[in-house]
Amino acid sequence: MLASMKNLTPVVVAVAALGLASQGHAELLANGSFEDPGAGKIQNDWTLIPGWSSDSVPVDSGVEEHGSRPTDGTYYSFLFAGDSSVWQATSHTIAADELFTLVFDARDVSADWDLTYSIFATTDGGATRTTLDSGFLADEQTDGVTLVVNSNDHLAHVGSQIGVEFDNATDYAGLDSVSLTVGPIPEPGSLALLALGGVALFRRRR
Numbered sequence: 001m002l003a004s005m006k007n008l009t010p011v012v013v014a015v016a017a018l019g020l021a022s023q024g025h026a027e028l029l030a031n032g033s034f035e036d037p038g039a040g041k042i043q044n045d046w047t048l049i050p051g052w053s054s055d056s057v058p059v060d061s062g063v064e065e066h067g068s069r070p071t072d073g074t075y076y077s078f079l080f081a082g083d084s085s086v087w088q089a090t091s092h093t094i095a096a097d098e099l100f101t102l103v104f105d106a107r108d109v110s111a112d113w114d115l116t117y118s119i120f121a122t123t124d125g126g127a128t129r130t131t132l133d134s135g136f137l138a139d140e141q142t143d144g145v146t147l148v149v150n151s152n153d154h155l156a157h158v159g160s161q162i163g164v165e166f167d168n169a170t171d172y173a174g175l176d177s178v179s180l181t182v183g184p185i186p187e188p189g190s191l192a193l194l195a196l197g198g199v200a201l202f203r204r205r206r
């Protein structure tokens with residue numbers, strides 16, 4: 001058993017790694033880094049900012065360049081508490097067995113901010129949004145904030161479009177490097193196989 005396993009180990013590792021790699025996670029958002037349109041500060045018109053929308057005309061939310069706040073490129077987004085949320089409905093149709101992962105960098109603009117971030121489903125391009133899951137973050141600049149939704153927990157929304165939403169409730173919050181990816185739900189079997197192969201390889205090399 002052990003001898004044959006040794007011979008199989010490189011193949012097992014290769015196949016398992018290939019399986020994981022081929023499960024690639026596709027980016028669903030447009031302009032998640034807020035680099036477009038790249039035309040200076042825009043603070044009262046989300047219709048000028050590709051990808052993103054708001055239910056009302058903002059007083060002081062949008063995009064601008066800054067020396068330290070962006071985590072990718074030169075632009076980030078700032079959100080004034082008094083403005084309604086900013087959101088993006090993607091063209092991706094929710095199916096079963098899908099894992100959605102929202103990742104973004106939250107940036108200090110004011111010292112006190114209170115940001116709610118959500119993944120939603122919509123059937124009308126975002127006009128009506130049903131939150132599938134949400135998180136809350138306050139007052140501390142944090143990179144790589146992550147929210148994961150498993151479509152199998154929301155089967156009533158299969159066939160709807162997926163999207164993301166941000167709403168700040170105090171002073172000013174900042175955002176950059178927003179990503180929403182879709183991929184298959186990792187199969188415990190393939191992960192176990194990879195781990196098994198790794199252990200066998202490790203033993204073989206000792």
Ligand SMILES: [Ca+2]
Binds near residue numbers: 032035072076
């Ligand atoms: Ca950026």
Ligand SMILES: [Ca+2]
Binds near residue numbers: 081085
């Ligand atoms: Ca608000």
Ligand SMILES: [Ca+2]
Binds near residue numbers: 114138170
């Ligand atoms: Ca706060």
